[in-house]
Amino acid sequence: MSVFKSLVKLAATASVAGAIAVSPIFTLKAEALTEAQVLERLGSIPVFTITDDKGSPLLGAVPQQPNTKADDSQLLFFFLGPDEAQQMLSQVQKSNPEVGKKAQIIVRSMNDAYQVIRQNKDKKVLFQFIPAKASIESARTILTAQGVAADKIPNVPVFFAIGGQDKNQGLLTMSIDQNGKKEQVVPFFLDKxxxxxxxxxxxxxQPDITKATKIQVASLFQVLDSMVSKDNKPNPEVDRFQFVPSRTSFEYILKNSKQSANPQLAPQATPKK
Known part of the structure; x- marks a missing residue:
């Protein structure tokens, strides 16, 4: 059984209790989600990328592997943490000062990033999401304790909580204010x-609820995949899944809110010499 089939099964067996609760998704009057609606959920996740002063992303060369043909593809990185983006910016400024003095970090949503990937799927541009180092370390700690091999650590981990005992286990929910209405959601955090x-x-x-709660980890991409079936039919059991960006990302965005008015997120063709 897949990770998220197990999660949905857990969610179906629990009971509602309080502002933070272990709750059955089936009782929340969930509406169906299409693939487009699932991708809209990614609009809440900020990503950071390095661009020039006009907002065009800076592309890197694909590292050549031993005994392989040269690859002229280029890499575009989307960072999920501002610290990792800042480290990359510093590397660019050090290795190529002429380019680096015009380089900057811009913030967009993961939904924007996915649109760029789709639009450039036939071009020689490879894309990679880089999670925050702290998230990878947290995921490794949790999964190693469960006996999971190091090569099974999710590329982009998200963290959620399970509470309750035995057959009464379920996904932890929290109550949020949505347009003046209280709604229960199942939060998936990018930062443990x-x-x-x-x-x-x-x-x-609520000590009784939190005492029996354990933090678990899964792949962001598994969560997204679970929200829509393979034939693009919605999965109503996971309608309440919501993604929570890291506080570090929010603080960076608030501190560095002044950006280029119209950044060009799509990669530009490299001029011929």
Whole structure:
């Protein structure tokens, strides 16, 4: 059974309790999701990329492997953490000062990134999402303790919580304000520490729930795949899944809100010499 078939099964067996709860998704009057609606959920996840002063992304060369033919494809990185983007910017500024002095970090959504990938799928441009180092380390710690091999660590991990005991286990939900209405969602955090902070705060008012809660990890792409079936029919059981960006990303965006008015996210053709 896949990870998220197991999650949906867990969600169907639990009971609702409080602002932070272990809740059955089936009782939440979920509406169906299409693939387009699932991709819209990615609009809440910021990604960081390196561009020139006009907003055109800087592309890197694909590292050549030993005993392989030269590859003229280029790489475009989408960073999920500002620190990793800043490290890349510093490398560009050091290795190529002329380019680096005009380079900058811009922020867009993961939905934007997916649109760029789709539009350039036939071009010699490869795309890679780079998670925050802390997220990879947190995922490795959790999965290693469960006996999972190092090569099975998700490329882009997300963190969620399971509470309850035995047959009453379920996914942790939280109540949020959506346009003046209270709704229950199943949150998936890009930063484990943000989820842990939420549980620590909740433990003061709801110790019985949080005491039996465990943080788990899965691949972001598995979550997305689980939200729509292979024939693009919706999966109503996962309608309440929501992604929570890291606090670090929010703080960076607030601090560096001044950006190019119209950045060109799509990769540009390299001028011929």
């Amino acid at each position: 520490s943000d989820l842990q902070n939420l549980l620590d705060r909740a433990s003061k008012d």
